Amino acid sequence: MSEDTGFQPQSGAGAQPPGPGRTPPAGGQPHHFRRMIPIWLALALACDLIWWFVVGPHVPPGDMSTSAVGAQFDFNVLFLAAAPVVLAVWVYLAYAVWTWRASRADAPEPVGGPAARSNFKVQFWWIAITTVVVLAAFVFGTVELIVPAGAGGAEGPNPIWKPTAKHMLVVQVIAQQWKFTYRYPSYGGMQTNTLVLPNNTWIAFHVTSLDVIHSFWAYQIGVKVDANPQLDDVAYTKTRQTGTFTVRCSELCGIWHGAMFDYGKVLSKSAFDHWATTTEKKQAVNTKYLPPFAWTYSPTANGATGATGVNTSGQSPFSPEQHYGATPARKLVRSSLTSTATPTTGT
Numbered sequence: 496m497s498e499d500t501g502f503q504p505q506s507g508a509g510a511q512p513p514g515p516g517r518t519p520p521a522g523g524q525p526h527h528f529r530r531m532i533p534i535w536l537a538l539a540l541a542c543d544l545i546w547w548f549v550v551g552p553h554v555p556p557g558d559m560s561t562s563a564v565g566a567q568f569d570f571n572v573l574f575l576a577a578a579p580v581v582l583a584v585w586v587y588l589a590y591a592v593w594t595w596r597a598s599r600a601d602a603p604e605p606v607g608g609p610a611a612r613s614n615f616k617v618q619f620w621w622i623a624i625t626t627v628v629v630l631a632a633f634v635f636g637t638v639e640l641i642v643p644a645g646a647g648g649a650e651g652p653n654p655i656w657k658p659t660a661k662h663m664l665v666v667q668v669i670a671q672q673w674k675f676t677y678r679y680p681s682y683g684g685m686q687t688n689t690l691v692l693p694n695n696t697w698i699a700f701h702v703t704s705l706d707v708i709h710s711f712w713a714y715q716i717g718v719k720v721d722a723n724p725q726l727d728d729v730a731y732t733k734t735r736q737t738g739t740f741t742v743r744c745s746e747l748c749g750i751w752h753g754a755m756f757d758y759g760k761v762l763s764k765s766a767f768d769h770w771a772t773t774t775e776k777k778q779a780v781n782t783k784y785l786p787p788f789a790w791t792y793s794p795t796a797n798g799a800t801g802a803t804g805v806n807t808s809g810q811s812p813f814s815p816e817q818h819y820g821a822t823p824a825r826k827l828v829r830s831s832l833t834s835t836a837t838p839t840t841g842t
């Protein structure tokens with residue numbers, strides 16, 4: 496073989512010592528690939544079947560929304576594709592260690608030279624198969640991200656993939672050290688400690704933070720969104736099951752980060768409507784002390800300026816910037832809050 500081409504077909508194998516991937520000379524080495532393939536096939540099939548029927552339905556936990564179901568499907572498909580690849584490497588490694596171990600009497604001597612450096616067939620199929628696998632994963636991942644409108648992940652303040660649903664419930668998630676609160680603009684801007692959602696409804700989560708970076712992770716409903724101060728981060732999902740789900744902060748946000756969790760509920764539409772209207776009435780006394788609903792809030796908007804809330808005298812001699820080095824709250828940037836804030840009743 497010439498030194499400048501890099502590889503060439505392995506014809507004339509008889510002149511070379513036997514090894515993996517080459518037709519053995521008469522009475523020489525067995526066809527190693529033909530021996531490895533059944534071992535690999537049996538292991539890969541067993542692994543994939545066990546995964547599909549036993550483990551897969553629980554990973555990731557929960558299927559209470561379209562994006563949670565989507566996450567389970569994606570995770571399982573990718574696992575089913577990846578396991579045979581990993582097993583192929585392991586089977587080859589184990590086979591090679593066993594078959595060509597130095598202590599075996601009839602093992603061929605380790606050989607350098609052309610045979611060890613190049614094998615056209617192996618190189619061709621290696622490149623072809625890995626290219627197909629990687630491109631398939633790329634296409635699959637892209638489709639699975641676009642079709643379910645961002646797949647429950649954060650899309651920033653201006654989502655490019657939106658659900659086509661007419662009615663969506665807007666729920667604002669406000670993170671702060673160390674709890675989440677939830678505001679419902681279509682129910683008078685009320686704020687609650689618990690996330691309650693109607694079933695069979697598209698939800699538009701608008702996630703923001705009052706202080707440091709947090710992350711809103713509601714795992715059985717398959718939604719995970721970074722919560723950044725001064726940023727309105729949007730994610731969509733459609734609920735499909737009533738029940739309880741877990742909310743956790745998944746971004747290290749200070750000493751009580753580990754305690755920053757609560758439990759949300761998906762209720763039937765009628766139960767949600769009852770809860771929302773009664774809570775709106777009950778909360779009215781508190782809601783009037785809150786800053787007006789906005790997509791983001793400055794830390795000064797939590798009442799400490801004296802305009803609302805804590806310091807009701809409003810007599811602070813210092814500006815918010817002097818207190819906190821912060822800028823005043825951003826104005827509501829979107830003109831048509833009501834177009835997306837349609838209550839879900841009667842749909």
Ligand SMILES: [Cu+2]
Nearest residue numbers: 709744748755
């Ligand atoms: Cu946090």
